[in-house]
Amino acid sequence: MFGLNKKDTRLMWIVITMVVFAPFILNPFPETSGMAQFNAGYPDLMQRFVIFGIFAIGFNILFGLTGYLSFGHAAFLGIGSYAAIWMMKLLTMNVIPAIIVSIVVAGLISLVIGWISLRRSGIYFSILTLCFAMMAYALAYSVLTPITGGETGLQPKLNDPRIFDAPLAAGASPKANLFGLQMGATYELKLGGWLFVINAGYYIAGLLMLAAFYLSIRIFRSPFGMMLRAVKSNQQRVNYTGLNSKPYTLAAFVISGMYAGLAGGLLVAMDTQAGAERMFWTASGEVVLMTILGGVGTLIGPVLGAGFIKYMENIVSKINSKVLHEWFAFLPDGMEDFLVAVFYPFVGKGWHLTLGLLFMMIVIFLPGGLMEGGQKIADKFRNKKKNDKDDSAQAAATPAE
Amino acid sequence: MGILEVQNVNKSFGGLKALQNVNLDIEEGTIHAIIGPNGAGKSTLLNCFVGKLVPDTGTVMFDGKSLLGIKPHEINQAGVSRVFQTPEIFSDLTVAENVLIPCFAKRDGAFTLNALARVTGETDVREKAEQMLIDVNMQDKKDMLASSLSRGDKRRLEMAMCLSQDPKLLLLDEPTAGMARADTNNTIELLAQIQERRHITMAVIEHDMHVVFSLAQKISVLAQGTVIAEDLPEKIKGHPKVQEAYLGGAH
Amino acid sequence: MELSEFIAQIVNGLDKGSAYALIALGLSLIFGTLGVVNFAHGALFMIGAFCAVTLNRILTWSHVVIDETKTDFLGNPLKVNVPYVNDWFGVETGAAIIDWSVPLAIVFSIPVMILVGIIMERGLIKHFYKRPHADQILVTFGLAIVLQEIIKFFYGANPIPIGAPAAFAGSFDFGTMFGFDPNTIIYPYWRIIYFFFAALIIGAVFAFLQFTTFGMVVRAGMADRETVGLLGINIDKRFTLMFGIAAAVAGLAGVMYAPINAPNYHMGMDFLVLSFVVVVVGGMGSLPGAVAAGFLLGILESFASMDTVLQVIPGINQVVIYLVAIIVILTMPRGLMGRKGVMEE
């Protein structure tokens, strides 16, 4: 189906199901329960999951397939964002031109940066990309302020030209939309104690993420993808096989730059703001971490890694001492205070500590990232089942690679 | 006229003259061995054929075209394939993929952005690769990772990769180095078969005289950067200069 | 541009460069010997600075005395903290000891940092020698976050001022020595000390590698680890100690840096990217390259910050390091003095 083999089709269906039912899957706890703190099914975070999923999928096409570790990919995300916000300011609040232009502009810039950086390999390549991204960040934050908004970034303003849009009604503010359907449009579905949020912007981003994911499977399974893996495996042999590795790596670089541009454009479409921080080296580092955490070179790993990091950032950072006290309120006072004191350093303002510890644990115990963890669990599960049921579980257990 | 003509090639590294006025003529359809003691310049010469090194002076003509200053992948596209001393294969890829890649390179050229095609959908290339694996007797191992093969199989795979491109000239850099006797004999047999079936020109660098004399139709002897003899195998055997080069000038 | 301005910026560059060179030296040592990309190296620099802070805290460990004559912000009698050292050694000696806490911290930090380094290597890094560089980056980055969060937990996020001894607090007008007008080229004593200290450490590390058997083995190991291992030499043990030494170099750089800029928990991350750029510009696997690149980038950064330069190229001070790095890497395939094949695949 879709030109995919059986295993990939199954994986595609799993991802489609996950994306479509995310508002339900991510809100497993009733709204009023103490565990509701862990619910992630609200529009902003769901949008971020899929957008950073796209970013990581694209990064994985470069890093996972060719082995070239770019440390400046956030530059393309940022450039995509700026392109998108300018389209919204100049042309229309409809997200279509913004998204298309963000992909094109990021693609062009990545062509230039890739063409220069790919003259070197290994860590020299990494540092070249890092330097370009840091230059983009530093300039955008300071001397390019007239174009980028500098510290305060860019947002749509009431008096922007927006030449394709009808003038705003009195009192209205410009809002990102798709032919009138606003990104913020939301239905809330109350089922008993549960509250599920169905958001238009999320599904638009989700649809694009599915397209991006599908494209990435096709690239992985194409001769082109095979050549990229060949480049990673043995560049010397690639050359002695009559293949020119440079256009292959450059194409991979540009494709992943365009993925980053799409992610940047979507960030703006979902939340109309562009700022320089998203080009800082930590942002580039984040996508590297997402990919490694999830599992380099696997199809779905980077998406899981992106979800993991964004979840930590948005959920764990919001647990404060008041919340902890509420959780442990059922315990005697001494016990309650003790447990709060134990957990406090790891949540709220200490969320970085938890993140750092989890990075270490995952990479120590699961060298292949979260995908390997999933596989190990699946293996155990399979071994148990194997006695009565054979290979039907096997295909599902190894969804990616 | 030979398929590969080397004339007056000189190459030095700093003060060291690695190649001096080397002349070589490899005839189409033959197996031509290049032998010589360690440090005679054999590998340097081979590297000049594939674009890894550029000679200081002289010409290297392949099939009527100069190979100098051309990138390795272009030389390969022109029809020169190379087998390395230690097999250079795609260890992270499966055996089948290892052979598919040169087949694609042969069909599509140095670069094609076929990102939306499917490997499994390219029937012609796939069939060719499968046939190649059958030819080298590795079809049962096609789903194994190349890194998990035995050394002999890796060599076999590398040859399959080179042969699947139907090269006009196959360069072999010590194809039996470090092999056990049985493996060596298998390799000799394989090369002989290939030669018989496909009439591919081969240039073999080799230490092992058993291999050289079982295969070669012509032999060039290289010593201290110059060709001291070039002749038929039986004539090389008793050549005084060759004996001198190998055994030293003591007698 | 006047000559004095030019000279002043060279001096600034050497001063800045000495910090860069020290950090890059340790980083390069770890790269070269262990083949590990250590993203936690900045954190070691930071821990070094906090060794100074910690020693200062220990020395100023106090008990409370109520001063009835003054009031605190709530209008209650003021509680004054009196350090125990003042009680034990008298007020003057006590104050002098506290005043000298940074130089004392040098002594204090060497064993601490070597220990931290060895624990890091034995407990974590050694399991990653054979793992891909990406994994090394991830685990050491995680470690860096953990270390800095621990420091933040105990010391807060704000910078903590810690002065050089009063004897070195002033600045030295060395411009007059060369016939410049007074007050044109003056330099703080502590920064001059920092420069010579850095030179001393760099010299010591090189001498150690050059002239001791231990160093020879390590150098041989850097070139070809397997062969040295085959000779029956326990290279691992030496590499562990090398990691300790690299940590100590980073730590000392941090201790001495504390009076220049008040330490804060994220100072390691601030230096991390820069130190990698320095190492790569210097060339992977080359210690002299790392040192040279440190000074080169320090000097160029200083020149780029001059008003006359900024008038011509606005914003050059923001990007000069990265721009130079790009040019060096593009024109010299392996940086200034890099070895072939190190971290190129």
Added chain:
Amino acid sequence: MSILTRRGLLKSGAVMGAGMAAPTFFVNQAHAYTNAPTGGSVTLGFNVPQSGPYADEGADELRAYELAVEHLNGGGDGGMMNTFTSKALKGNGILGKKVEYVTGDTQTKADAARASARSMIEKDRAVMITGGSSSGVAVAVQALCQEAGVIFMAGLTHSNDTTGKDKKANGFRHFFNSYMSGAALAPILGANYGKDRKAYHLTADYNWGYTTEEAVRTSTEAMGWETVAAVKTPLTQTDFSSYITPVLQSDADVLVLNHYGGNMVNSLTNAVQFGLRDKLVNGKNFEIIVPLYSRLMAKGAGANVKGIFGSTNWHWSLSDEGSKAFVKSFGEKYGFPPSQAAHTTYVQAILYADACERAGTFNPCGVAEALEGFEFDGMGNGPTLYRAEDHQCFKDVLVVKGKENPTSEFDLLEIVEVTPAAQVTYDASIFGGELGACNPGA
């Protein structure tokens, strides 16, 4: 039974909108505004930096918010609610609803701050967002709140832009700004250092730095100072030596450090290290000025702040009744005096609650109307006006100086002058920007 509630901004007529329109058997429970509180409580969102360089400032803001919530809900000693001139608040929450709060980490990054604020609005149903420790974050979150239809009460943000070119109808700022710093500082500088001075500016190379430099330049040049040079320094700079040495060689006799946070600590420390303060130029003592002081950050610069002038929004040593009540209530709870960040955020929380009470609703438009043109006193800065045109508070500005003989680690600054509000008031239109109309959301 399932209920589908409709929130959000779906416009009818859109093709996709029509497809998604709610079937009639679902109750369409449209509210008049975003996140209208339904139960017995109301949720506020405290969005402060908890990681990154401003984490300590954020922690102090959070303490102040917790104190404000305690006071609003009738706990504690009531703090400044007792001295506040408006008596609408009764200590029973806001409009009878108990005040709950959620916290988030801005990381001092616009993206993270918006993500955190959106989660508060979308997940926790916060009806107001407040906090922050930089102008980049304030402007970004303010724009978000405008779009989402909730009120934004800015925390520490000093750039002119927040209530200037980037002002929004749903956003309000109590903190002072660059312009006011310049206007308040100039006369004091003139009085202390004379009208014939040559100033050298080092300016942080981003929006806040630009507006601060411009404010100080304009006001000092107006009284006769000359600006010798203005050099921009990167935000990421840690060592300022290469920017300080040219100052020595210029003929400037005043250095203005338009830096904040870590930049300020380092540039000031470096300037003092290089002996600038011991220098005599043109027969005058060389002086250093830090336009925006923060006590928490000044602590990082240690003894280097002694004798250096700057301005601040509020300081705990003020002796008016409001300040005393706040310091007492904060100090007794936490053991140390509040920072200016804590003060402004506490005041913002109380002002918001009071506006809700007076408006009788949480509807942002009602609250905004109640805040616009609101005049009050007893909050520590003397008589204050929330100006309707740009939602900026106008109140006295403190000119302070690093204290020569501090008695404790908190006692770093002394108040030199309380510049009356009239002297720092400017025309609302000078910075451009458009306030727009208030947006109640849904």
